[in-house]
Amino acid sequence: MQPNINVVSLVSVGRHPQSGRARRAEQDGQAVELGLKLAGKALTVVHAGNAQEPVLRQYAGMGLPSLTVLAQESNCDALPVLVSFLKDKPIDVVLTGVRAESGESSGMLPYLLAEQLGWSLVPRVADIIGVQGDEVELLLALPRGQRRAVKVKLPIIASVDNAAQEARQTAFGPGLRAQFNVLTVESVVDESASRWQINAAKPRPKRLKVVKAKTAADRMKAATAKPMGSGGKIMKDETAAEKAQAIFDLLLEEKVVR
Template sequence: MQPNVNVISLVSVGRHPQSGRARRAEQDGRAVELGLKLAGKNLTVVHAGNPQEPVLRQYAGMGLSSLTVLEQAQGCDALPALVSFLTENSVNIVLTGVRSENGESSGMLPYLLADQLNWPLVPRVADIVSVSAESAEVLLALPRGQRRSVIVTLPFIASVDNAAQEARQTAFGPGLRADFHVLAMDTVVDEAAHQWKITAAKPRPKRLKVVKAKTAADRMKAATAKPVGSGGKIMKNETPEEKAKAIFDLLLEEKVVR
């Protein structure tokens, strides 16, 4: 699309929900797919971790000629390595999954990256429609298949939602042949995570469902709708000052601004 726009997709080692085996993570695969759409052969794919991990070949098999690995031992924090890599290289768009399938899976990485780099974060992207020298038109994924179009100035970080284009099939041969650029980084052991004791999750008891809907359409709505917060108001025709005031009032009310 825009050859002078540098796109980076961050990938992690996923975990299959049924077998627990390492795999190409669902959302990270989509981040690579979107990156390939935007940058084609110029896409840089970065993983922080073990360069010997066989799953990385599955990402490479999507048609990448090379893959960059920031070498880290088990239990290290990926964040500092990624921050220093991103600041050293001139990057315009960083694509990540919403949350990893392994480890903490807190979904915090894109937020922390954005915070440290002081870049905007665009959460849950369905597609990036166009990129120009300064900005990009991004489609956000909203519940029930809705989309919102926003213009974001470069550089930015986007987390890729499950609504984005599915990752293409990985091919075994090219995956084996891809070069790995392994970069040695100053690694920081994640002390906090070190202290944690990790156990298998117990299934939470399910709340009984009382079906109130009378029609099939209502049931469908109940099954698919995500809870929408009540309250709030839509302001379209007010002046910018009025809109800003309303937002400021809300922030005060929610105790975001004190």
């Protein structure tokens, strides 16, 4: 459907939020999905890391005939090997997730790639509308389902938002049979990351409502008052108009109607 453009999707090892198990990362899966939409079977999918990782088969199961792995240890920086892989190749679009589900999850990788390769970066893409000549038109995902259209010159690096087309189902058979092109690369250990202390996430304290009352009586009242609404107000005998007004007031108060 598109004029011949070269698309690369970068994939990483995700982490299931409930079980913590390795999985196909959601946004990376969507990056592959968008890549397949743009380039079909000609899509190049690249992973920097362990070539034996079983999760890669889940990406391959989306119907990829092959997958390129830049083999390196998990403590290495993905950036330099990706830069040297992408540099000087006739690539038009590189798709990544917004933030990795494992590791630092800083979301810097696409920005650093764009900076080092000198390409444009488009954040949080929901869809790619089309390519005309050396220009591509994209839809950006904004909060609450809003969209913004943007035009940009190729080549670009785009991070794919959760709002993009969901990744297709991964099939066991094709995943099993996909070819892995494992490239040996010169990788660099991420030194500064090795100095970090990493612990399991502590639950963040919920912010308390601090009551600034002048008198003890007011503070007591604030501390013992029931939170509004939790009582559950029931309107039974009012007219329909009054009932609707009460609902509408609540909607206004919550600022969902604007």
